[in-house]
Amino acid sequence: MSITWKDDPLPSVTQSARSGDHATTHANPAARALADSIPRLPLAGDAPTPVEELGRLREALGMRARLLVKRDDALTFGAGGNKVRKLEVIASRATADGADTLVTTGGVQSNHARVTAAAAARLGVECILVVNGEPPARLTGNALLMQLFGAKMEYVATRQERTPRVEQVIDRLHAEGRRPYAIPLGASTPVGALGYVRAIGELLAQIPAPDVIIHSSSSGGTQAGLIAGCALFGLHTKVIGVSPDDPSDAIAGYVKPILSGLESELKVTAGTFASCDITVDDRFVGGGYGIPSDASREAIELTARNEGLLLDPVYSAKAMAALIAYARAGELDAHETVLFWHTGGVPGLFA
Numbered sequence: 001m002s003i004t005w006k007d008d009p010l011p012s013v014t015q016s017a018r019s020g021d022h023a024t025t026h027a028n029p030a031a032r033a034l035a036d037s038i039p040r041l042p043l044a045g046d047a048p049t050p051v052e053e054l055g056r057l058r059e060a061l062g063m064r065a066r067l068l069v070k071r072d073d074a075l076t077f078g079a080g081g082n083k084v085r086k087l088e089v090i091a092s093r094a095t096a097d098g099a100d101t102l103v104t105t106g107g108v109q110s111n112h113a114r115v116t117a118a119a120a121a122r123l124g125v126e127c128i129l130v131v132n133g134e135p136p137a138r139l140t141g142n143a144l145l146m147q148l149f150g151a152k153m154e155y156v157a158t159r160q161e162r163t164p165r166v167e168q169v170i171d172r173l174h175a176e177g178r179r180p181y182a183i184p185l186g187a188s189t190p191v192g193a194l195g196y197v198r199a200i201g202e203l204l205a206q207i208p209a210p211d212v213i214i215h216s217s218s219s220g221g222t223q224a225g226l227i228a229g230c231a232l233f234g235l236h237t238k239v240i241g242v243s244p245d246d247p248s249d250a251i252a253g254y255v256k257p258i259l260s261g262l263e264s265e266l267k268v269t270a271g272t273f274a275s276c277d278i279t280v281d282d283r284f285v286g287g288g289y290g291i292p293s294d295a296s297r298e299a300i301e302l303t304a305r306n307e308g309l310l311l312d313p314v315y316s317a318k319a320m321a322a323l324i325a326y327a328r329a330g331e332l333d334a335h336e337t338v339l340f341w342h343t344g345g346v347p348g349l350f351a
């Protein structure tokens with residue numbers, strides 16, 4: 001059974017997912033075989049994350065385009081979010097490598113560090129997190145979860161000290177005869193980004209390709225994976241990354257080398273993704289990383305009150321603020337389908 005909304009002329013997502021129309025429209029067996037063959041440890045199992053209609057939010061915004069959400073906040077593993085998809089691929093490499101310790105870095109409230117800690121717990125290996133900031137007096141949000149997952153924390157004062165400290169930790173572990181596996185900031189490597197190439201295959205088994213995907217983009221792995229996935233499947237979908245921190249040029253500069261690294265990971269011809277558009281919007285950063293803006297507060301409230309859907313204050317709220325601004329400016333065409341890719345981070349609401 002599917003719910004149909006009053007005065008909503010659109011077919012429900014469940015219906016279109018069941019009909020299988022898209023499966024023929026977007027049949028691309030070679031791309032599908034490639035996307036499905038990406039080795040991963042399915043930390044969150046094999047169920048696709050839901051795609052849902054945001055009918056009431058759409059109405060509240062006076063939007064004529066169809067508005068959908070891909071619920072990666074609802075990935076079941078370790079409180080979910082986009083880092084789960086990246087870690088599924090990276091964890092498979094770490095295991096093949098015989099790693100006995102995962103080492104990574106991030107801020108005190110890093111979603112990436114939280115998911116890495118959960119992955120280490122699941123694999124039965126140790127986790128050392130190099131975290132910049134003050135050790136919190138009271139553990140909340142992601143910091144609380146990292147500790148619950150059993151990670152060992154090493155605090156450094158500044159962002160600049162993170163990478164040298166990770167290197168020291170790796171050297172120390174090697175000297176102790178251990179097998180550490182270092183995961184860069186945000187797991188934004190070509191290997192991590194493969195998780196989002198795969199995710200495009202997952203999406204296309206649920207709905208026809210959307211016209212626009214809007215998501216939060218910071219260290220670039222998610223956006224690189226989405227762009228490569230769309231190119232691989234021959235889609236004309238426009239992928240818009242919304243920055244929570246850095247200028248557009250900087251983030252596009254992170255995405256580009258990951259995209260070219262994906263060419264060798266996927267064993268496609270060098271240069272295949274070189275002409276892909278990398279669109280990053282940095283107009284919604286506000287006061288900076290983790291600092292709420294009027295627009296991001298409004299995005300959290302509108303989404304919660306109209307849909308019962310939670311956004312995180314650092315990433316997805318700013319991405320939704322962008323979507324709201326585009327809708328109000330009439331930049332989303334009536335005939336288009338706009339997909340908000342929810343990247344998770346909801347524990348940050350409780351920090």
Ligand SMILES: *Cc1c(COP(=O)(O)O)cnc(C)c1O
Binds near residue numbers: 111112217218345346
């Ligand atoms: C890390 C993160 C992002 C950014 O993803 P990147 O792949 O680093 O660009 C977006 N949203 C949330 C909730 C995150 O934790």
